[in-house]
Amino acid sequence: MAIDLSQPLKFAYWVPNVSGGLVVSTIEQRTSWDFEYNKKLARIAENAGFEYALSQTRYAASYGADKQHEATSFSLALLGATEKLKVIAAVHPGMWQPGVLAKFIITADHISGGRAAVNIVSGWLKSEFTGFGLPWLEHDERYVRTEEFIRILRGLWTEQNFSQSGKYYNITDFTLNPPPVDVPGRPHPEVFFGGNSTAAQATAGRVADWYFSNGKDLEGFKENIAGVQASAADVGRHPRFGLNGFVIARDTEKEARETLREIVAKAHKPAVEGFRSAVQEAGASTKDGKGMWADSSFEDLIQYNDGFKTQLIGTPEQVAERIVEYKKIGVNLMLTCYLHFQEEVEAFGKDILPIVRELEADLARKAGLDFNVDNQIKAGV
Numbered sequence: 001m002a003i004d005l006s007q008p009l010k011f012a013y014w015v016p017n018v019s020g021g022l023v024v025s026t027i028e029q030r031t032s033w034d035f036e037y038n039k040k041l042a043r044i045a046e047n048a049g050f051e052y053a054l055s056q057t058r059y060a061a062s063y064g065a066d067k068q069h070e071a072t073s074f075s076l077a078l079l080g081a082t083e084k085l086k087v088i089a090a091v092h093p094g095m096w097q098p099g100v101l102a103k104f105i106i107t108a109d110h111i112s113g114g115r116a117a118v119n120i121v122s123g124w125l126k127s128e129f130t131g132f133g134l135p136w137l138e139h140d141e142r143y144v145r146t147e148e149f150i151r152i153l154r155g156l157w158t159e160q161n162f163s164q165s166g167k168y169y170n171i172t173d174f175t176l177n178p179p180p181v182d183v184p185g186r187p188h189p190e191v192f193f194g195g196n197s198t199a200a201q202a203t204a205g206r207v208a209d210w211y212f213s214n215g216k217d218l219e220g221f222k223e224n225i226a227g228v229q230a231s232a233a234d235v236g237r238h239p240r241f242g243l244n245g246f247v248i249a250r251d252t253e254k255e256a257r258e259t260l261r262e263i264v265a266k267a268h269k270p271a272v273e274g275f276r277s278a279v280q281e282a283g284a285s286t287k288d289g290k291g292m293w294a295d296s297s298f299e300d301l302i303q304y305n306d307g308f309k310t311q312l313i314g315t316p317e318q319v320a321e322r323i324v325e326y327k328k329i330g331v332n333l334m335l336t337c338y339l340h341f342q343e344e345v346e347a348f349g350k351d352i353l354p355i356v357r358e359l360e361a362d363l364a365r366k367a368g369l370d371f372n373v374d375n376q377i378k379a380g381v
């Protein structure tokens with residue numbers, strides 16, 4: 001798919017709604033999982049130029065996150081505390097009935113003036129499902145259920161008297177009133193999707209508006225999106241792409257690299273090893289062995305979404321340049337995380353974003369295109 005250089009990159013941050021920050025390390029992290037901290041963070045982020053916040057859904061301790069706030073209620077509260085920020089609530093299909101979630105998100109959308117979104121995650125932490133007495137499906141089967149789930153969300157958000165009968169859910173002649181808020185260019189609340197395996201990519205191509213990738217180097221990202229694009233092309237769709245990256249921007253590159261070394265040196269080894277064994281339930285368990293974390297080293301897993309691989313590490317200029325390299329290969333949205341969220345999100349908006357915008361304008365000019373940060377990618381797919 002052609003890359004539209006006239007469109008500005010979008011930015012998101014991970015909501016730290018679980019304890020322990022975004023790296024499994026005993027290094028100091030001035031980040032808190034509590035609501036007051038997150039409320040202030042969300043306001044800082046929207047003023048700094050972030051368009052989205054992404055919450056995590058977690059019910060039990062993993063990667064050291066032994067305390068968690070539930071994702072949909074937390075996201076709704078953040079929507080209530082902000083004015084522009086779109087908040088993406090992570091949800092597991094196996095934990096929700098899709099009609100109930102569709103209705104919940106419509107209400108959140110009305111409360112927030114059209115800013116609600118979902119990230120559909122198919123699950124890898126088996127004990128959360130078995131502990132709740134829910135079926136734990138085999139890997140690729142989880143994506144069969146996910147696809148049905150997303151088709152129902154979209155159907156209930158856009159159609160009257162909607163019916164769909166499938167292997168996992170049956171919806172009969174149902175109309176949700178009111179429908180979601182009518183936002184120009186957005187047919188319904190946006191559907192993000194996280195997953196790396198072959199089955200995840202194929203499913204995302206068919207039904208997601210946005211595909212989220214774990215952290216990747218440039219080559220890794222290209223490989224990752226190729227599968228999604230192939231599946232999307234078969235059905236004439238054009239999903240967009242988000243990429244995770246852990247940002248360490250410091251005055252000098254040496255300082256930034258030193259910080260990474262300290263994070264790794266202070267890794268919480270038992271928690272990282274516990275995480276490594278739990279994620280065997282993810283793509284590595286499939287026949288082709290491809291999937292999230294399948295090729296992650298111990299060091300990679302310290303940022304539990306492989307955020308070091310994206311290498312957003314160095315001076316603000318270096319980080320901005322690296323971000324624009326990803327734009328050139330098809331990233332539409334950069335999903336970011338930090339050691340000290342409030343300070344670093346603010347600094348990102350002040351020190352890095354202006355450089356990114358200059359570089360983007362330059363790129364567009366060279367391609368003979370007009371670039372304006374108000375250019376908006378249409379949400380329709």
Ligand SMILES: Cc1cc2nc3c(=O)[nH]c(=O)nc-3n(C[C@H](O)[C@H](O)[C@H](O)COP(=O)(O)O)c2cc1C
Nearest residue numbers: 056057121122123194195196197200282283291292
């Ligand atoms: C950006 C992103 C966010 C995710 N958020 C969550 C989450 O909040 N909770 C969860 O259980 N899994 C989350 N996942 C994990 C995926 O849903 C999925 O289980 C994982 O990618 C393994 O899938 P695979 O085996 O198909 O590669 C996330 C993945 C990505 C890329």
